[in-house]
Amino acid sequence: MDDDLNTPSAMAIVFDAITQANAAADAGDEGRAHQLVAAIYSIADAVGLTFSADEQVPAEAAALAAALDAARAAKDFPAADALRAQLQAAGWTVETTKAGTTLRR
Structure with a gap:
């Protein structure tokens, strides 16, 4: 062809x-x-391609991400790990850097 x-x-x-x-x-x-x-x-x-709009992070997930950042700042790594696991269980990809935590699906 x-x-x-x-x-x-x-x-x-x-x-x-x-x-x-x-x-x-x-x-x-x-x-x-x-x-x-x-x-x-x-x-x-x-050509038939579509783009999906970025999903907005719900307030509950944003609050968990903020708590994760606070736990990391306080060097409470077990709590930070638990918060990360909770976010991941809810389907979020969690990226944590020195600038803070970013959530995406």
């Missing part, structure tokens, strides 16, 4: 646009970044 869609080239264009959008956003060129993001969504829609 011929490669009528040339999928690898199409994906390269999408990834290039993503790189350019990130560079524009980092440079503070919001107008250009928004244009590129709109183009990315348009291309993705044309």
Whole structure:
């Protein structure tokens, strides 16, 4: 079968646009970044790709993450580990750095 869609080239264009959008956003060129993001969504829609919106972290999970940070700051590592386990059991991926805890699904 011929490669009528040339999928690898199409994906390269999408990834290039993503790189350019990130560079524009980092440079503070919001107008250009928004244009590129709109183009990315348009291309993705044309090939049947959809993006899900980021899930908002519920207040209860955010409170547990804050408690985890407080436990770590107090060097209460057993409590921090228990809080991490509780968040993970609820389906959250927990990333803890010096800057604090980030939750994602």
